[in-house]
Amino acid sequence: MQFSSTSNYIVADELALAVQAAVTLEKPLLLKGExxxxxxxxxxxLATSLGVPLLRWQIKSTSKAQQGLYEYDxxxxxxxxxxxxxxxxxxxxxxxPGKLWQAFTAPERPVLLIDEIDKADIEFPNDLLHExxxxxxxxxxxxxxxxxxxxxxxxxxxxxxxxxxxxxxxRCFFHYINFPDAETLAKIVHVHHPDIQRDLLKTALExxxxxxxxxxxxxxxxxxxxxxxxxxxxxxxxxxxQLQASDGLMPMFGALLKNEQDVQLVEKLxxxxxxxxx
Amino acid sequence: MLIEFFLCLRRHGLQTSITELLxxxxxxxxxxxxxxxxxxxxxxxxxxxxDESQFDRFDRAFAEYFEGVEQVDLASAIPEDWLRRSxxxxxSDEDKAKLQSMGGLDELLNAFQERLxxxxxxxxxxxxxxxxxxxSPFGAYGYHPEGIRIGQEGSNARRAVxxxxxxxxxxxxxxxxxxxxxMQLALRKLRKFARxxxxxxxxLDETIRATSKKGGMLDLQWRPERHNAVKVLLxxxxxxxxxxxxxxxxxxxxxxxxxxKHLEFYYFHNCVYEEVWASNExxxxxxxxTRELINRYGRDYKLIFVGDATMGPYEIAYPGGSVxxxxxxxxxxxxxxxxxxxxxxxxxxxxxKEHWRWHHSIDMMQELMGARMYPLTLDGLSEAIRxxxxxxATAAPVS
Numbered sequence: 001m002q003f004s005s006t007s008n009y010i011v012a013d014e015l016a017l018a019v020q021a022a023v024t025l026e027k028p029l030l031l032k033g034e035x036x037x038x039x040x041x042x043x044x045x046l047a048t049s050l051g052v053p054l055l056r057w058q059i060k061s062t063s064k065a066q067q068g069l070y071e072y073d074x075x076x077x078x079x080x081x082x083x084x085x086x087x088x089x090x091x092x093x094x095x096x097p098g099k100l101w102q103a104f105t106a107p108e109r110p111v112l113l114i115d116e117i118d119k120a121d122i123e124f125p126n127d128l129l130h131e132x133x134x135x136x137x138x139x140x141x142x143x144x145x146x147x148x149x150x151x152x153x154x155x156x157x158x159x160x161x162x163x164x165x166x167x168x169x170x171r172c173f174f175h176y177i178n179f180p181d182a183e184t185l186a187k188i189v190h191v192h193h194p195d196i197q198r199d200l201l202k203t204a205l206e207x208x209x210x211x212x213x214x215x216x217x218x219x220x221x222x223x224x225x226x227x228x229x230x231x232x233x234x235x236x237x238x239x240x241x242q243l244q245a246s247d248g249l250m251p252m253f254g255a256l257l258k259n260e261q262d263v264q265l266v267e268k269l270x271x272x273x274x275x276x277x278x
Numbered sequence: 279m280l281i282e283f284f285l286c287l288r289r290h291g292l293q294t295s296i297t298e299l300l301x302x303x304x305x306x307x308x309x310x311x312x313x314x315x316x317x318x319x320x321x322x323x324x325x326x327x328x329d330e331s332q333f334d335r336f337d338r339a340f341a342e343y344f345e346g347v348e349q350v351d352l353a354s355a356i357p358e359d360w361l362r363r364s365x366x367x368x369x370s371d372e373d374k375a376k377l378q379s380m381g382g383l384d385e386l387l388n389a390f391q392e393r394l395x396x397x398x399x400x401x402x403x404x405x406x407x408x409x410x411x412x413x414s415p416f417g418a419y420g421y422h423p424e425g426i427r428i429g430q431e432g433s434n435a436r437r438a439v440x441x442x443x444x445x446x447x448x449x450x451x452x453x454x455x456x457x458x459x460x461m462q463l464a465l466r467k468l469r470k471f472a473r474x475x476x477x478x479x480x481x482l483d484e485t486i487r488a489t490s491k492k493g494g495m496l497d498l499q500w501r502p503e504r505h506n507a508v509k510v511l512l513x514x515x516x517x518x519x520x521x522x523x524x525x526x527x528x529x530x531x532x533x534x535x536x537x538x539k540h541l542e543f544y545y546f547h548n549c550v551y552e553e554v555w556a557s558n559e560x561x562x563x564x565x566x567x568t569r570e571l572i573n574r575y576g577r578d579y580k581l582i583f584v585g586d587a588t589m590g591p592y593e594i595a596y597p598g599g600s601v602x603x604x605x606x607x608x609x610x611x612x613x614x615x616x617x618x619x620x621x622x623x624x625x626x627x628x629x630x631k632e633h634w635r636w637h638h639s640i641d642m643m644q645e646l647m648g649a650r651m652y653p654l655t656l657d658g659l660s661e662a663i664r665x666x667x668x669x670x671a672t673a674a675p676v677s
Contacts, residue, residue, distance in 0.1 A: 014320040021310045021321055025301060032330060075480055075498065082496045122466075169328035170295055176330040 009038070009045040010180075010188045018175040019046060028114075028132055028154035030169070033177030036222025039157040043113035046155065053106065055152075056113045057099035063120045065127030068100040069137050069146075091141050100131060101146055109150035118158040125168035133171050180223065182209060192227050199240040204230060207243065207250050211257075211266065218259040229255035283343050287326065290339035294326045301325045315344070465537045468580070468663045469506045479503050509540035511575055511620065513554065515585025516545045523628035526654055527584055530626070542575065548589040549609030550616065551600055568612055572619045580666045581616065581623035584654070587643040588629065594642050613646045624662040625651040631658075 003019045005011050011019075019042070022029035031039045047054035057068055077094045080087055087093045097105075103112040117125060131137050132154060136147030156172065158164065180188060182205055189201060208229075212220050221229075232252040233243070243251065249267055250256070257263045284299050302325040311317035319340060327336045477500035484499035491497070512534060514527060534541055544554040544566060553565040592599040594609045617623055625643060627634070631653045634640045644651045650665055652658035 017311065017317055017320050018324045021305050021324055024308050024310050025305055027301065030328075074482070078485070078496055078498070166293075166328075170297060172328070173301075173324045174328045175324055176333065 003046060003049060006045055006049055008191050009041060010184060010191055011042070011045075012178075012180070012184065015042070015175060015177065018173060022155075022173045023153055025173075026151040026153075028156055028172045030156045030158065030164075030172040030174045031177060032158050032160055032174070034179055034220070034222050035159055036224035037177045037179060038223065039177060040113065040115055043111055043115075043155040043157075046153070047111040050111070050153075052108055052153075053110045054113060055099050055103050055106075055110050056115060058115045059117050059120045059124070061119055061121070063124065065124055065131075066098075068098045068114075068128065069131065070098050070101055070139060071096045072141050092144075095139065095141060100128075100137070103152040103154075104135060104146055104148040106149070106152070110152050112152040112154045114154065114156045116159060117156050118161040118164070122162050122165075125164050129167060129171065179212075185223065185226070188223060189227065189230060193230055193234060196230060196234060197240065200233065200238075200243065201230075203240040203243045204233065208256070211250075214265065214269065216265065218262050219257075221256040221258075225256055225258075283322075286343045287336065287339045290335045290342075292327065292332055292335055292339065298326050465533055465659070465663070467660065468508055468510075468538075468666060477502050506537075506539060508538060509575070509579045510534065510538050510542070511571070511579045511581050512541065512543040513550065513581070513583045513585075514543060514545045515583070515587075516547060519586055519588050520628075523586065523654075526628045530584065530654065540579075542579075544571070546585075547600075547602055548585070549593050549600070550583075550612045551603075551605045551609055552607065552612065568616070572615065575620075577619060577621060579620055581620035582662070582666075583623070583625040583647075585625070585627065586629045587625065587627055587640045587651070588637050589639045591638050591642060594639060594646075610642075610646060613643075617646070617648075622666050622668070623647070623650065624665055626654045626658065626662060627651055628654040 003011065003016050003023075018029060021027075031042065033039055043056075044054060072091075073094045073096055077088060077091070099112065103110050134147075135151050136145065138145055185205060186201065189196065189205075204226075208221065208226050211217070229252055232255050236252065238251050249263070249270065253263065253266070257266060280299065280303065284294065287294050302322055305311075305321055305325060311321050322340070323333065323336055327333060479501055481499045481501040484501070485497065488497040488499050489495065512531070514531070520527070531543070544556050546554045550568060552568050554568055554571065555565050557564060590599070590601075593601060594613075596608050597606055598604050599608060625647045627640070629637075629640070634644075640651070650662070652662040652665075
């Protein structure tokens with residue numbers, strides 16, 4: 001299998017290699033990187049390019065590892081017992097499979113995305129060690145053993161809010177998505193806005209990288225913010241001359257700067273550079 | 279196969295395990311990559327390294343294994359902020375005094391760069407490392423080969439340069455003995471579960487009881503989920519002598535922040551006086567009266583001071599002793615007020631414990647705290663948490 005850039009997603013060579021290795025060796029692939037560098041998109045594109053379903057398990061601070069396996073709905077069962085339903089005699093009617101279960105029993109090999117694993121409690125990854133390694137688990141209520149028909153392709157993303165335990169890391173392949181350089185970024189933009197003028201793109205990228213280089217920014221704008229910003233520039237029909245001539249804040253700055261202090265910082269720096277020029 | 283490479287990685291301080299090596303070998307066997315060093319580099323990194331902060335070490339180990347120690351020019355461009363940071367962590371008191379006499383850090387950095395150029399001429403043979411400087415002001419603390427290596431000159435200009443020589447991940451390399459996770463695990467002990475909030479969890483025991491009471495008619499009972507109910511008030515000492523411990527404090531702060539729901543933090547300088555502040559950027563415009571801390575936060579808050587408690591004794595004991603402003607009442611009075619209100623309180627000191635006895639101010643603080651000062655290490659942290667959880671933590675006598 002060969003995973004490469006598609007018509008709407010640009011993938012760097014080393015990332016393609018990482019994906020290929022993870023798929024071949026059937027290991028979970030852990031992706032880290034700045035927000036907005038396309039970690040989640042990768043899983044979506046991978047599923048599309050392989051033509052297999054994507055199962056997405058979005059992790060929240062309240063997520064438990066057990067929810068990924070299955071949940072036992074005791075309340076419905078109690079209710080049904082009052083109503084005298086026949087279903088009540090079989091506990092299996094009240095076991096709801098979670099994402100891992102669905103992935104294990106899928107008819108073809110799916111892509112399982114465990115998104116933002118660092119959001120959960122710090123013991124969460126430890127609770128999934130065996131399940132991800134052996135790709136099987138035991139259902140206590142029914143005594144059933146669920147094991148994977150095909151080992152799913154597991155993609156895990158993390159924003160580095162919490163450190164992950166060593167034992168968990170040892171079982172994964174790890175790739176850090178670097179922020180793309182200007183050349184790659186131009187390619188990415190081209191994929192999203194094919195009819196953007198060259199001049200505008202060039203000026204916009206210059207402005208964008210200048211902003212990223214500013215020290216002390218609370219939140220550096222990332223690829224997804226650049227793309228949003230360009231969309232706005234296109235909609236508002238801003239020409240590259242206007243963009244170059246704009247002193248102070250760039251037009252539509254709200255798409256790039258998400259923090260009041262950052263806006264003030266950029267404004268101040270622009271003001272200072274203007275004063276130096278005049 | 280690749281055993282030497284594996285050992286070379288371990289020698290560079292990478293904690294790779296045998297299973298990971300086997301993974302790599304398996305990947306090679308399956309011919310994921312074939313006869314391509316660059317692809318092999320990425321594959322090896324993918325399988326053997328699990329944290330981007332370790333990438334730099336990996337690059338170095340890789341370069342060493344595959345090319346031997348190659349010649350590197352001493353580049354004139356040193357990332358200045360990076361230098362500054364490691365300088366601050368490494369300077370001893372003696373150096374600081376010298377630094378003063380040399381006209382501040384900027385002068386010193388200039389001098390250092392001058393020195394570097396000289397050294398380049400002397401070691402024209404291309405020695406890779408900067409040696410210790412002997413009698414120079416830099417020699418006093420010495421540079422580790424791991425500490426500062428100056429990158430290859432012009433590596434960005436040529437695209438053809440090998441990836442591992444670019445060492446893009448240089449400033450991500452951290453040698454964290456006290457890493458975030460171990461600290462978080464220690465902080466976890468400071469937990470007190472309580473059921474608060476909306477009732478969303480089925481209380482099975484209660485349901486069974488209520489249902490049988492109604493003669494078998496189902497009566498569902500709910501209860502709120504368990505949450506960590508511990509409330510923490512953190513007071514950080516900033517500036518001055520604390521600059522050396524910024525890294526440790528950041529770690530503690532990051533760990534605490536993700537662990538506690540009720541976490542309040544303020545800053546002070548050297549000793550607590552009548553005002554603290556919540557943001558260092560606006561420390562002179564947005565101050566919070568210390569009295570307000572006492573009024574706003576209940577007695578159930580656990581108070582944790584973080585500071586080196588290294589200052590002039592008069593900064594604690596006398597009115598007007600503060601180095602920054604005129605304080606009407608001595609710091610000790612404010613400490614006692616805080617401690618009288620927040621009965622469970624500890625002081626975490628990033629100074630190594632064996633240095634404590636050299637500072638009179640630490641003794642005084644220790645006395646004010648009722649001996650509840652602990653070093654900012656894992657053991658110290660655990661000990662401090664044990665004390666915080668004790669119900670009848672004794673406060674210092676209020677005068």
